[in-house]
Amino acid sequence: DAGITQSPRYKITETGRQVTLMCHQTWSHSYMFWYRQDLGHGLRLIYYSAAADITDKGEVPDGYVVSRSKTENFPLTLESATRSQTSVYFCASRDPTGRTGTDTQYFGPGTRLTVL
């Protein structure tokens, strides 16, 4: 029961490079989300997806691109990385039919990205 996995777990890149963070879930949840976590800000929503080929912006989408060609995968791409994008990135999926019957989101282990 893998749940949500993220890769890589750690990534160092340079300013201006493109980098893609991967997210894979085995639950077949229709909704998936990308957050970034910075000190003092908690988690902030970058993008989310309601289903394959359906995506929408969150609170801080600038500088990021997402795609969702398959239900189980939701990659996040930084097209030209900047130092301000140094952060911990979390992927999540929503369980609409889960135990609580609510819109609870379940998170992956996170990717720590450093942009030099």
Add this chain to the structure above:
Amino acid sequence: AQKITQTQPGMFVQEKEAVTLDCTYDTSDPSYGLFWYKQPSSGEMIFLIYQGSYDQQNATEGRYSLNFQKARKSANLVISASQLGDSAMYFCAMSDAPNFNKFYFGSGTKLNVKP
């Protein structure tokens, strides 16, 4: 305006005692959900407890309970009989209309449990 406010950056509690972590929220919609997550030093986000705005009873999950005071717009997390493994960051979050997919997180409270 901030949707979720956690005013305690850090707290200490003695092992086996109870502790309350504060959370206030801001929404004008009558339908919303409130969540608490735990983030240990290993970094993962662990779902703890949920409270719906229409729920009549306070939510409970084992040693966790949510003290929901709707008129005051507060959703405090109570941990009973603290354990050393409870030392972690705790985040309060909310989802509301029109888009319940958008979670708003507070800045978190760092809880340290002392032996």
